[in-house]
Amino acid sequence: MSGAELFDRNLAAHQQVFAALGAMREAVALAGARLAQVIAEGGRLLLFGNGGSACDSLHIAAELSGRLRQERRALPAWSLSGDVGALTAIGNDYGYEQVFARQLQAHARRGDCAIALSTSGRSPNVLRALACAEELGLESIALLGRDGGPARTMARLALVVPHDDSARIQEAHIFIGHTWCGQIEQALGLVPAGGGRA
Template sequence: MSSLFLRNLAEHQQLMAALHTLEPAVQSAGQQLARILDAGGKLFFCGNGGSAADSQHLASELTGRFIKDRRPLAGIALSTDSSALTCIGNDYAFDQVFARQLMALARAGDGLIAISTSGNSGNVLRAVEAAKTLGVFTLGLLGRDGGQLGQLCDEAIVVPHQVTARIQEAHILIGHTLCGLIESELGLD
């Protein structure tokens, strides 16, 4: 019997080998996100748990740097303001924590990267619905079959796997690729 590490590694390698089919969607999304930033827009990120951490990680790759020193890019993770999250969660509902922030901060022409391994997170769904009313482009970074978000987002990148950990591993690869594509499209690489 192989170790847990070797089983996880085999599962990871099998998924990574299948991700080439997502290349057109990743390329298209990277170009769209670069256009938003080039026009002076902002990119917002949201997700729960590990996807919240991924949101923070990817936003920081934009405001800080990804590969090379370059000008900062507008990336904002909606999961980082504990006062806003607890205020909105308490006064309204947890499924409004991202939508209300987005309604306050986003403008037409901005972008929202909605990260959900199930594609069915209520607060992420509400954020995408709010984004649509504002004229904000929505990109779903999803797993499994894409869930409800797969149909709701303007574009969706769906990692076809059932295991949350493997989906999250793929999301970081895809997120890093999006950051690289943004830098390349903007001539910042």
């Protein structure tokens, strides 16, 4: 397969995924409203995931603590996937399945929201973190793919991108994350209506 043919195949798959996202419109908006409410009430957004989803969690957190398009105050969001010291210490001492749950135990407080990103919904450390979030009484949202896996029923609100290719799922996750950022900015009155578009 040539590079041009691969491009065409990937573009077609991307377009197929994004055409199907319309069915998720209300769920995405509901999740964004919940996230804005968490921040409005003094809570924080704690994101986590593995591999590409770890990078996506960092990306979304950065858009919130930095800015999406317009100047506004920083918003309380960070990724539990970004602290190499914590990840390696917890992974070494407690096992990799504990790397996010242990950080939630250390940092989360009632009123915060745990946001899991996973293309499969089956990663043991993501599932353990969602269970921990429930134990701590946190709000929880899962951004998933494929059939959602066990995470679909463990999060209080789950959004499942209907595709089997991790790359295409992650492209949709970032689109949803950017949409949330814009929605949060508008809901908190930090940008003019329509100004938070991503």
